[in-house]
Amino acid sequence: MTQNNAQPLYDTFARIGLRFTRGNGAWLISDNGERYLDFTSGIAVNALGHNHPKLVKAIEEQAHKLWHVSNLFQSPEQEKVAERLCANSFADKVFFCNSGAEAIECAIKTARRYQYVSGHPERYEIITFEGAFHGRTLATLAAGGQEKYLEGFGPKAQGFVQVPFDDEKALRAAIGEKTAALLIEPIQGESGLRPVPKEFMQLLRKICNENGLLFIVDEVQTGMGRTGKLFAYQWSGIEPDIMALAKGLGGGFPIGACLATKEAAKGMTPGTHGSTFGGNLLAMAAANAVLDVMLADGFLDHVNAMANLFKQGLASIIDRFPDVVESIRGVGLLTGLKCVVKNTEVIAAMRDEKLLGVGAGNNVIRLLPPLTVTEDEIRDGLHRIEKAVQLVSNAHKQK
Numbered sequence: 001m002t003q004n005n006a007q008p009l010y011d012t013f014a015r016i017g018l019r020f021t022r023g024n025g026a027w028l029i030s031d032n033g034e035r036y037l038d039f040t041s042g043i044a045v046n047a048l049g050h051n052h053p054k055l056v057k058a059i060e061e062q063a064h065k066l067w068h069v070s071n072l073f074q075s076p077e078q079e080k081v082a083e084r085l086c087a088n089s090f091a092d093k094v095f096f097c098n099s100g101a102e103a104i105e106c107a108i109k110t111a112r113r114y115q116y117v118s119g120h121p122e123r124y125e126i127i128t129f130e131g132a133f134h135g136r137t138l139a140t141l142a143a144g145g146q147e148k149y150l151e152g153f154g155p156k157a158q159g160f161v162q163v164p165f166d167d168e169k170a171l172r173a174a175i176g177e178k179t180a181a182l183l184i185e186p187i188q189g190e191s192g193l194r195p196v197p198k199e200f201m202q203l204l205r206k207i208c209n210e211n212g213l214l215f216i217v218d219e220v221q222t223g224m225g226r227t228g229k230l231f232a233y234q235w236s237g238i239e240p241d242i243m244a245l246a247k248g249l250g251g252g253f254p255i256g257a258c259l260a261t262k263e264a265a266k267g268m269t270p271g272t273h274g275s276t277f278g279g280n281l282l283a284m285a286a287a288n289a290v291l292d293v294m295l296a297d298g299f300l301d302h303v304n305a306m307a308n309l310f311k312q313g314l315a316s317i318i319d320r321f322p323d324v325v326e327s328i329r330g331v332g333l334l335t336g337l338k339c340v341v342k343n344t345e346v347i348a349a350m351r352d353e354k355l356l357g358v359g360a361g362n363n364v365i366r367l368l369p370p371l372t373v374t375e376d377e378i379r380d381g382l383h384r385i386e387k388a389v390q391l392v393s394n395a396h397k398q399k
C-alpha cells in the first residue's frame with residue numbers, strides 16, 4: 001500500500017495509499033466512502049477530532065475579519081492565548097511560531113541568551129537524552145542526535161551533548177563549564193512512548209538548580225491534554241523554565257509556542273528573535289477555541305476516563321495474544337502497544353479493520369485517539385484492534 005511515486009512531491013514520506021476527503025470527530029472518510037476510526041489524530045495534532053464545531057466556527061469567524069497582520073503591530077489575540085497558557089502553566093511569557101521544531105529552536109535560543117545576558121557567554125551547550133526527537137531543522141536534529149536523520153546533511157550543529165536515558169551518573173559527568181540547559185521530552189514520543197520516571201524529572205530540576213542551568217521540556221507531543229494533564233510535566237510535581245508546544249495546540253491548524261518564565265526569557269529582548277507567520281490570527285483563533293474546550297470543567301477527567309477504559313481493553317488483548325503484543329506504553333491517551341511481531345504488520349492489519357494507528361521506534365504502535373473520543377468509539381476501536389491482532393496471531397501460527 002506504500003506509494004513513493006507521487007511525482008511532483010519530494011519522496012521524503014513513505015505514504016500509505018489512502019486518500020481522505022472528510023473527517024468527523026474520531027472518523028476519517030476516504031475518497032471511496034470508507035470510514036476509518038482515526039487513532040492517529042494527525043500524529044497527536046487533531047486533539048478535538050476532525051471538524052469540531054467550535055474550531056470550525058472560530059476559524060470561520062476570524063476568516064471574515066482578518067487573517068494576518070505580522071508582528072509589526074500589537075496583537076490582542078496573541079495576548080489572550082498567551083495569558084491563558086501562562087495562567088495554566090509555570091510560564092510568564094510566550095513566543096508564537098509555526099511548528100514544533102521552531103518552538104524548540106526558540107527554546108534553545110532562549111536558554112543560550114539567558115546564560116549570555118547572565119554573564120555566562122561560554123554556556124551554550126544543551127544536554128539531551130538518548131532516544132530523543134526534537135524536530136527536523138539542523139539544530140533540532142543535532143539536539144535529537146539520531147544518526148539516521150543526521151546522515152548526509154553536513155556537519156552536525158554544535159552545542160549539543162547527548163547522555164543515556166535515566167542515568168544520573170552520566171548526566172552529572174556531562175555537565176561542565178559550557179552547559180546552558182537540559183532538554184527532555186517528559187515522555188519520549190517518536191522513539192516509542194518511554195516516560196521519564198517522576199523521580200528523574202525531579203532530579204533534573206534539582207541538578208539544574210544546583211548548576212545554574214535551565215530546564216527545558218519538549219511537550220510538542222505530550223502537551224495540550226494528551227496525557228490527561230494539560231502538560232505532562234505536571235505529573236511529576238516540578239516546573240520547568242522553558243517549554244515547547246505545538247501539535248495539539250491548534251487542533252489541526254499549524255502553530256507552535258515557546259513558553260518561559262520571566263527570568264528565563266530575560267535575554268529575549270527586541271530584535272533577538274522573530275517570525276513572519278508566528279501568532280497568525282487564524283492560528284490564534286484556533287488555539288483560543290482549543291483552549292475553550294480543554295479548559296472547560298471535566299475535559300481532562302474525560303481524557304483520563306477514556307485512557308483507563310482503553311488501557312483495560314488493551315491489557316486484555318495482550319493477555320490473550322502475547323505472541324503478537326507484549327506491553328502497553330505511554331500515559332493518558334498517548335497510548336502505545338509494544339509488539340512482538342513487526343509493528344508495521346500489526347498496523348497494516350488494523351488498517352484492514354479500518355482503524356488507523358501510527359508506528360514509533362522500538363517496535364511500538366502509537367494509538368492516539370482524539371481527546372474527545374467517546375466510550376463507544378473506544379470500545380469499537382478495541383474490537384477492531386483485537387480482530388487485527390487475532391488475525392496476525394493466526395497468520396503466524398500457520399507459518
Ligand SMILES: *Cc1c(COP(=O)(O)O)cnc(C)c1O
Binds near residue numbers: 133247
Ligand atoms: C513532532 C515533534 C517535534 C517536531 O514538530 P514539527 O511540528 O514536526 O516540527 C518536536 N518534538 C517532539 C517531541 C515531537 O513529537
